[in-house]
Amino acid sequence: MSTKLNVLDHAMVPDHKIMSEEEVSELLTLYNITTEQLPKIYNDDPAVKTIGAEVDDVIKVIRASHTAGRAEAFRLVIKRPKK
Amino acid sequence: MPSPKRIGRIQFGLLSPKEIREMSVRKIIWADTYDDDGFPYPQGLMDLNLGVIDPGLRCKTCDQKASECPGHFGHIELAKPVIHVGYTRLIRKLLRVTCRSCGRVLLSPDEIEKVVGTEDDQTGDILSEKDVKKERVCPHCGEQQLKINFEKPTTFSEVVVEDGKKVEHKLTPADIRARMEKIPNEDLIPLGINPDVARPEWTILTVLPVPPVTMRPSIILENGQRSEDDLTHKLVDIIRINQRFKENQDAGAPQLIIEDLWELLQYHVTTYLDNEVAGCPPARHRSGRPLKTLSQRLKGKDGRFRGSLSGKRVNFSSRTVISPDPNLSVSQVGVPRAVANEMTIPVRVTAYNIEELKQIVRTGPLRPDVNSPCGANYVIRPDNRRLRLGADNLDTVADMIEPGYMVERQLRDSDVVLFNRQPSLHRMSIMAHRVKVMEGRTFRLNPAVCPPYNADFDGDEMNMHVPQTEEARAEATILIAVQENILSPRFGGPIIGGIHDHVSGIFMLTHEVRWFRKDAALYLLRYSGIERMPEPGKVEDGVEYWSNKQVFSQILPDLNMVFKASSCQNCDVCKKLDCERDAYVRIIDGKLECGTIDKKAIGAFDGQIVNRIIRQQGMKRATQFIDDFTKLSIRSIMYDGFSFGIDDEDLSKTEYGQIDEVLKNAATDVDRRIRIYEDGQLEPMPGRTIEETLEMQIMQVLGKARDLTGQIAGRHLGLGNSAVVMAVSGARGSMLNLTQMAGCIGQQSVRGERIVRGYDDRTLPHFKKGDRGSDAHGFIQHSYKGGLNPTEFFFHAIGGREGLVDTAVRTSQSGYLQRRMINALQDLKVAYDGTVRSTGGKIIQFQYGEDNTDPTKSAFGDPVDVKGIVESILKEEC
Secondary structure, three states: OOOOOOHHHHOOOEEEEEHHHHHHHHHHHHHHHOHHHHHHHHHHHHHHHHOHHHHHHOEEEOOOOOOEEOOOOOEEEOOOOOO | OOOOOOOOOOOOOOOHHHHHHOOOOEEEOOOOEOOOOOOEOOOOOOOOHHOOOOOOOEOOOOOEEOOOOOOOOOEEEEEEEEEHHHHHHHHHHHHHHHOOOOOOOOHHHHHHHHHOOOOOOOOOOOOOOOOOOOOOOOOOOOOOOOOOEEEOOOOOOEEEEEEEEEEEEEEOOHHHHHHHOOHHHHHHHHHHOOOOOOOOOHHHEEEEEOOOOHOOOEEEEEOOOOOOOHHHHHHHHHHHHHHHHHHHHHHOOHHHHHHHHHHHHHHHHHHHOOOOOOOOOOEOOOOOOOOHHHEEEEOOOOOOHHHHOOOOOOOOEEEEEEEOOOOOOEEEEEEEHHHHHHHHEEEOOOOOOOHHHHHHHOOOOOOOOOOOOOOOEEEEEEOOOEEEOOOOHEEEHHOOOOOOOEEEEOOOOOOOEEEOOOOOOOHHHEEEEOOHHHOOOOEEEEHHHHHHHOOOOOOOOOEEOOOHHHHHHHHHHHHHEEEHHOEOOOOOOEOOEEEOOOHHHHHHHHHHOEEEHHHHHHHHHHOOOOOOOOOOOOOEEOEEEEEHHHHOOOOEEEEEEEEEEEOOOOOOOOOOOOOOOOOOOEEEOEEEEEEOOOOOHEEEOOOOHHHHHHHOOOHEEEEEHHHHHHHHHHHHHHHHHHHHHHHHHHOOHHHHHHHHHHHHHHHHHHHHHHHHHHHOOOOOOOOHHHHHHHHHHHHHHHHHHHHHHHHHHHHOOOOHHHHHHHHHHOOOOOOOHHHHHHHHEEEOEEEEEEEEEEOEEOOOOOOOOOOOHHHHHHHHHOOOOOOOHHHHHHHHHEEEEEEEEHHHHHHHHHHHHHEEEEEHOOOOEEEOOOOOOOOOOOEEEOOOOOOOOOOOOOOOOEEEOOHHHHHHHHHOOH
16 A cells, blocks of 8 residues: 655644745735746645645745744745747 | 946957048157157157147147047057958858858758758857868859968968869958958858958958057166166057068069068068967067066056956065964054054044044154154145155254145054965955054964965065055954954854964863962953952962963853863763863863863864853953953963973883784785685675775774874873873874874875886886785885885885875865855845845845854854753853
8 A cells, every 4th residue: 555645744844835826926016027027836846746736836835943932924926938 | 426327238340441540640650669759750659649648748639738628539550451350260160151252151041941941940059160061162152162282371272173183272361351341241140240240351450550648658777867668669660561562562562572572561560469479480589578568567467457357466564484473462463663654544533533633644654663653754734735744854844734624544553454375265364553652574373364364474475555544443343353254254163263273272271270379360361351359269277279270260250151171082971070080071150171172162163152252242242352362371381381302201111011912913914815715715804895895904904003102102192192182182293193203104005006107017126026915015014213125215205295185186186165155156135035146136045044043143054043042041061
């Protein structure tokens, strides 16, 4: 029997969440940016695949931080370019 | 200034012969440059249509003067085509992947699709030589393909099989060009070539552009002779051969001669483009120096990119050797008069400063001595004419001056300058100092600012830059000044502080309790700017005495803190006030109650007191404190005197006996363990072989023995020994260094193991094969003072070399690592909303450091220094 590894269960993998459209537009107005100016993440990233995010989704990553204890980061899912 | 633009696309293409002829203003046919009258030949390499370099002449193309004419290209019609060396790899690839008869790619559409992908889902790969099988038949016309050989630098040949023998058949550039012309446009796209801008036949030159004269100016030597640029020399060669080639061709010379000339032309064009091609002797100047041709202008450290665009030489800078001067403030720099007289600051003349500036102009370019007011070197009139000041025109120019003029004034005391030492690894490598003009030929600086620059005085040189505008000076004083950079953003603590003698001196002053008479106390504090002495600590027989702690307290601001000095031994239970090492430091209301001031308190990188003063009283007070304690500590080290000599490493007979005893016991212990091992009685440690276990045990025994000799030596050497003072106070060295000098140097190691390499089963022929004893594997039982025996000396050299190699490798590796990191992080900035963004406005971090805290202003990583605040209010340790 083979169980598929869920990367999100690993201790070193932070929480990934897909943001709703309202959340995204709120985020964009907060920082006065377009989605292009967000940091990126590839669509074939194991964590992205696990939560089922699609290209152009924005993902919220909540991770432990040395300095702040808990930090939030946002990433735009993009297609991995050809070589 | 124009607004920044985003680059959407960059297109690379080849210059077509048509373009070359279109941009050319003149066809060049004369190999000579100037005639006997010094006038350029028409249609020669210095033709006036190509631009002008001599002042006074006008360009025949654009009718502008030498300074305005940008120069114009000319061209040379080559007698026969030649290969461009820069494209030989592309040519080779194209010859190998296309058909020799029909010019199509040697792959069927299906095969191409396999590599490139379908039109709407391209994998991004382009066709390469490997995708085409060797010597196959063309799928389009059925022609049998031949193997193409390429010989550096520019020879291509086909391999033909004749009578079972392989014969190489040379391809001339004309043949190759004919083949390139046959390749259809649509076949070029899967090869990664855009045929609109880069037809492959353009890699074979039929016409050569001649760069403008402005790109290859001739210089006139002192004897009036003209010396031409390397490029011009090379172009002369090309034209000469080209002309000869043409003449021979027209005269119908035999094929052999034509081929020879063709090859010669190819050689000259090749070296003109790149004079460092493999398999091609570089073209040389008459003196034997290789010519610097086109590619050499761009390549390498001094090339256009790394030498002229990424880094340039600057004006208003100077460089000389540095030397120490503890009487300067850390924020000052001593500048030699010769430098100060040469470097200037432009000052605009106004109604308010006109009298002062007139006086400055009257002083002229030579300032008589360092204390006299500064002079000026140039005066700039409102029409931008520069007047050089000399002894003869000082008064005339001074009387001329009125508002609107500019005076280039010499450097004088308290001007702001930037001071720098390479390698500039962090931002503290460039700091703004205040000028102090001094006699002598070196830059002077307070030794307390050595740590941020990583400078010493064994011949180091440093650079000084003079900011020229008010904005630059304002930035320098507010952001770059030394005071603003005492705290390092690396760990949030002071990076500027006492070193070496500062630490030894302040340690000797403040250790335990000493009493000074008035004259001694005043001697110590003379340069610290103290206005009045406190009440004496005690009066004996009518003589007033001040304690050493009182003396030190004079330079302290109002302060409360408690900490442990670096001489603290970290006892299980701190004895606090009763500490026998006087390592418990307590400062109440700016008075040193007890404890020794040493590296922990004032040293660079530690500096607890300096740190606390910055937090509570600000940078300015901290700078003053650093200035005060450097002067105080230097005075106090001079008061007692401080020296170290060979006899400071002497021990008494008892100690030498004990050390011998310890080493003898260790040797027998090692031998005993070896015997146990040889008898097969040794129990291996978990996860280790028996040999490894034995090695570890031996290392342990010998390490312990060395430490023991250190303790024996330490018993004899007390605080009366200068090396002990330096080690305990943290000024320099450690007790280990002292152990090695007086006791025993100990085990030498390579990669953490005893030395094992050398001969068969032994390190040196002096030992028996298979000897595992301590002295056969690099244990040095003598001290540096006592002297090493020959085998020990050899092992010491082995161990020492490892350290040298390690440092050399580490610096080069970390240097490259840092270069890459800086390239990745440069131009990032913290925006007003706390995000870190790139120049394109892209967000890198949503909050700076995720906690929006400046590490410089944090207390060793934490945003608020709770302990420090509580301590200063309670005046107690918490």
